[in-house]
Amino acid sequence: MSEDTFMGVPRNTIDWKPTIDYEKCNYCMECFDFCPHKVFKKQEDDPIKLIVENPLNCVVFCRACSKTCGLDALEFPNKVEVTKKIKETRSGVASGE
Amino acid sequence: MLAKSKVKVMACSGMGKVYGLMAREAVLQTVQNLCSEQAETTCLAYIVTGDDAATAKIVDQPCITIDGCPAMCSAKSAAEMGGDIKAKFKVLDVMRLHKGAKPGTATELTEEGWAIVDEIAAKLCAEVAQIQSEGR
Amino acid sequence: MSEKYAVLPCNGLDKCAGQVAREIAQIVCENTENELICPVFYRVSDARYDKIAKENPLLVIDGCATRCASKLAGEKGLKIFRKMTVTEEAQKRGAPLAVAPLRLGAAELALGAELAAELVKEEAADASVDSGVVYPVPEEYIIHKKDKFIFRVPPEGFYFTENDCWVQPVGNRARIGITDFMQQSLSDIMFVTPPTVGATIDQFDEAGTLESGKAVFELVSPVSGKITAVNTPVLNAPELINENPYEQGWIAEIELTNFAEEQEFLLDAAGYLKVLKKKADEYHAGKKQG
Amino acid sequence: MAEELKIGVVSCSGEDCLGGTISRLATRKMLDEVRPDQTVTICLPLYIAGGQEERMFAKEYPTIAVDGCSKACAKRATEKYSGKVNSVVFVSDIIGDELAEGPALSTRNLTAEHAAMVEKVAAVVTQQFDEILSKNVK
Numbered sequence: 001m002s003e004d005t006f007m008g009v010p011r012n013t014i015d016w017k018p019t020i021d022y023e024k025c026n027y028c029m030e031c032f033d034f035c036p037h038k039v040f041k042k043q044e045d046d047p048i049k050l051i052v053e054n055p056l057n058c059v060v061f062c063r064a065c066s067k068t069c070g071l072d073a074l075e076f077p078n079k080v081e082v083t084k085k086i087k088e089t090r091s092g093v094a095s096g097e
Numbered sequence: 098m099l100a101k102s103k104v105k106v107m108a109c110s111g112m113g114k115v116y117g118l119m120a121r122e123a124v125l126q127t128v129q130n131l132c133s134e135q136a137e138t139t140c141l142a143y144i145v146t147g148d149d150a151a152t153a154k155i156v157d158q159p160c161i162t163i164d165g166c167p168a169m170c171s172a173k174s175a176a177e178m179g180g181d182i183k184a185k186f187k188v189l190d191v192m193r194l195h196k197g198a199k200p201g202t203a204t205e206l207t208e209e210g211w212a213i214v215d216e217i218a219a220k221l222c223a224e225v226a227q228i229q230s231e232g233r
Numbered sequence: 234m235s236e237k238y239a240v241l242p243c244n245g246l247d248k249c250a251g252q253v254a255r256e257i258a259q260i261v262c263e264n265t266e267n268e269l270i271c272p273v274f275y276r277v278s279d280a281r282y283d284k285i286a287k288e289n290p291l292l293v294i295d296g297c298a299t300r301c302a303s304k305l306a307g308e309k310g311l312k313i314f315r316k317m318t319v320t321e322e323a324q325k326r327g328a329p330l331a332v333a334p335l336r337l338g339a340a341e342l343a344l345g346a347e348l349a350a351e352l353v354k355e356e357a358a359d360a361s362v363d364s365g366v367v368y369p370v371p372e373e374y375i376i377h378k379k380d381k382f383i384f385r386v387p388p389e390g391f392y393f394t395e396n397d398c399w400v401q402p403v404g405n406r407a408r409i410g411i412t413d414f415m416q417q418s419l420s421d422i423m424f425v426t427p428p429t430v431g432a433t434i435d436q437f438d439e440a441g442t443l444e445s446g447k448a449v450f451e452l453v454s455p456v457s458g459k460i461t462a463v464n465t466p467v468l469n470a471p472e473l474i475n476e477n478p479y480e481q482g483w484i485a486e487i488e489l490t491n492f493a494e495e496q497e498f499l500l501d502a503a504g505y506l507k508v509l510k511k512k513a514d515e516y517h518a519g520k521k522q523g
Numbered sequence: 524m525a526e527e528l529k530i531g532v533v534s535c536s537g538e539d540c541l542g543g544t545i546s547r548l549a550t551r552k553m554l555d556e557v558r559p560d561q562t563v564t565i566c567l568p569l570y571i572a573g574g575q576e577e578r579m580f581a582k583e584y585p586t587i588a589v590d591g592c593s594k595a596c597a598k599r600a601t602e603k604y605s606g607k608v609n610s611v612v613f614v615s616d617i618i619g620d621e622l623a624e625g626p627a628l629s630t631r632n633l634t635a636e637h638a639a640m641v642e643k644v645a646a647v648v649t650q651q652f653d654e655i656l657s658k659n660v661k
Contacts, residue, residue, distance in 0.1 A: 007395060007498055008498075034448065059396070060395070060396075061396050061437055061451075061453045062396065062451070063451055064448050064449055064450060064451065067298065067442070067448075067449035067451075068449070070297070070298050070299040071297075071298075071299075072320050072329075075324075075329070078327060079435070079437055079439070080435050083435065083436060083437045086498075087498070090498075
């Protein structure tokens with residue numbers, strides 16, 4: 001269902017997903033309600049009520065959920081690094097490595 | 098009629114966005130509760146179908162339009178029918194003053210949505226009062 | 234331009250980021266003619282600051298994503314000219330303030346000074362000059378229809394990212410913006426925070442944000458370079474982006490640094506059309522999940 | 524299932540009478556609850572003020588007009604700007620002329636009786652909806 005590739009490289013080689021800082025998260029679920037890609041999952045009966053269930057569904061470079069978080073409890077990888085990595089992977093793929 | 102004609106207050110009545118519902122509710126609040134003596138509404142659908150009686154009610158009459166979004170359906174339709182548009186409002190402009198507000202859906206408003214509707218209705222009434230006092 | 238700004242910080246006392254916001258506001262005001270607005274006093278009384286706030290372009294500095302200062306500006310009916318959020322800037326610099334103590338240490342003070350210097354510099358350079366580059370207007374669009382939705386894609390002269398952003402290069406300059414699909418997904422755009430004129434950004438870096446009733450969208454710059462201008466009309470009339478995101482709804486102009494190489498990572502119209510079709514299908518399938 | 528088939532449900536604007544209010548709500552119910560995947564709502568005034576989208580859709584896809592009263596604005600507007608409607612549902616036929624011609628209602632003052640009217644109208648629209656669907660499935 002999610003794109004299998006992004007910028008011509010396999011999605012599962014790209015490390016792009018939100019990380020929940022449980023020290024800050026108050027389980028308001030704004031990010032869960034917002035994300036249409038089902039990246040997050042609610043766990044009603046668990047003390048940890050929210051997890052990142054489908055990291056590969058996360059749209060690479062999208063950080064929209066973090067803008068709904070008043071507590072800054074969502075972190076994303078560094079874009080520049082990720083881009084660098086994608087470019088490396090891509091040249092690797094192209095040269096048939 | 099003896100009394101001077103009522104100001105026509107028209108909503109876009111949009112079906113697809115919450116802003117259309119807000120426009121509608123603000124108009125109903127205005128013409129049914131806040132200033133029913135000075136203002137009345139007309140259904141935009143009559144204008145769309147080109148109903149003669151509805152057009153006659155609008156031509157050269159003072160109109161206030163309230164639109165949900167920049168498509169400006171109400172203002173454009175009223176203008177096309179020859180209404181004398183005294184003021185145009187847009188729900189979206191009011192929403193900008195309430196950053197982050199969650200007004201509800203196109204079916205149902207939240208408490209926050211209703212509060213903004215009341216704010217818009219107050220603006221509409223103020224405009225109605227001004228138009229009537231100036232006798233324009 | 235010698236116009237001054239009104240500076241409205243959040244002054245959050247319970248978070249390090251708020252303290253930094255306050256620090257930035259003070260440095261900026263010390264180094265310019267700008268006038269400082271105290272958010273606490275402004276909240277209880279309009280009289281003191283209303284004139285300053287309404288007659289000058291407003292610079293809002295928020296500590297964290299709670300955006301108290303932005304909200305205060307909203308309540309007072311003010312238009313925001315430029316906005317900075319400290320936590321976002323800290324994040325960008327790879328130095329999140331998450332664990333920073335409430336009292337500002339050397340690192341936080343340095344960050345504050347750096348961000349303040351950026352704002353001061355930006356203000357000096359603000360009269361963003363018209364580059365005089367002529368960007369051709371697409372004569373026609375490729376149309377993708379999905380139910381009642383019609384999505385437009387300019388057939389040539391534009392390159393796209395998979396994040397629904399575009400670049401239109403002309404010589405060593407280019408305009409950037411969002412696609413028709415993204416415009417429609419966001420629906421009525423209410424706020425535009427443009428990138429900073431003079432800022433240098435990498436490919437796929439954030440180049441401003443757009444906010445509608447539905448979401449906040451980060452513009453992912455398709456190219457690297459230096460921002461040379463922003464489309465100021467869209468700041469006050471974001472509906473221009475909804476009307477036509479490829480023409481009058483462009484967001485910023487950028488001086489290209491490495492387009493030849495970066496182009497490889499971008500899609501042409503045909504490539505983007507494929508992505509668009511897939512997204513349009515998924516978007517519709519996703520709607521029911523609410 | 525005819526996955527791709529969508530049906531436009533066009534409500535009148537409903538600012539002049541209760542029938543119109545019910546018509547709007549029944550239309551929203553189709554979109555929100557009853558047939559969310561297959562319903563497309565069309566904004567009546569956009570026929571005049573909007574771009575090509577609404578007119579083109581109503582030309583190419585089946586449509587059901589939901590009208591509050593016998594003025595049949597939704598039906599007439601669709602026919603004027605777009606094309607034939609496949610079906611018309613009159614709220615006044617379902618809840619009675621007298622009620623339908625009462626004043627327009629704010630959703631603030633919606634009662635259980637009103638909600639029951641919406642249910643009834645939505646049920647009729649659904650029936651029409653499914654009939655059109657079944658005819659269009661090969």
